[in-house]
Amino acid sequence: MKARSKLARPLETERFILEPMGPIRFMIETREIRRDPEILAGLFQTSKPRSAWKWARTMSLPDNRTKFAFSITPKSGGRSIGFHKVKMRGYRSAFNSVAIGDREWWGKGVVLEVRAKLMNHFFSCSDVERFYGVVEARNTASIFNYRRLGYDHVGSWHRSNQNPQTGEVVDFLNFEIFKDKWMAGPWAEKNDDA
Template sequence: MKRPAATRVGLGDPLETARFILRPLGYIEAFRLTASWRNDPEVLIALFQSLKPRSLRKWMRSPLLPRPKVRFAYAIIDRESGRSIGVHTVALSGYRSAYFTVAVSDRDWWGKGAVLETRATLINHFIRHAGTERFFGMVHGRNLSSIFNYQRLGFSHVGSWHRHKQDPVSGEIFDVVLFELFREQWQAGPFAEAIDEP
């Protein structure tokens, strides 16, 4: 299988965790892997805070799909079965900053720490190969599992946008919660890997 072209040395390499292989995806492969999720209500609510299905055209701009130089997508492959259980992306944004988007489509893996394990590996990887110094994330206030993952990884809650979004299907209005982590915080925590300085 041809490896997707990496725009920075190392970012196109596969990664390994205790339970998973993170396999880099090109745009077409990522689109094929995720296209059926555009009608999955639980994936949609996690990604977009709405049950509204996405057209194929809209899905082509999904945050789960890679974009040259700025967004990198990785299939989360269960080592035991060899199957993909989801996709995790890292998008470069701002000064040496990055944010995450993830969808675990395999319900058998929900609540079993897959996001925590893969995100920790990606943070180490992007510090090492992209020089990332700041990571941030935004989740809706109802998404308790995502909030837990950010807190467990050492992210700080830096604010909330109250009554920021409305689900066009249900009409529900909800908050967005903001998290941030700096490289020095990460390196003082339990998940950091040693980084060789030049």
């Protein structure tokens, strides 16, 4: 297994600086996100604001060993617009999730750019061979992002949860991509600066 200390380091994309966060910084920088009903529902939480205690319990705080969180800050200046998490789970697998709290950046390719950089980084600097994600079936923006990055839809969980805002029963879709497919695709960085 490659050393995981390399994983929690600052990274740059064309437009963003990705800073690794520890648990305290994560709690501080996500204060506004944990009060946003639309984002909370997208993270399979609740439509009601989360106290710091409940947020810490349900969001799996970063430890920079198996659970990582990166703050997303525009290079043009300003404060963090959201975060992207990577959690090592199972055999050489990593689960990813993202929340963009600044609505000015919604629909502007942030998730694609940031997720591609983090996937390249983790494939290059760790023993991860597979990334996967789960998304509510009606979250078309997330489905589009997974498909655009080359993920395969590998299954569905029918009637598996209830939308916290509407009470409607919802399906979830499962996506995954393996390292060899990623490295053969258009998003792969052939020489990560690890």
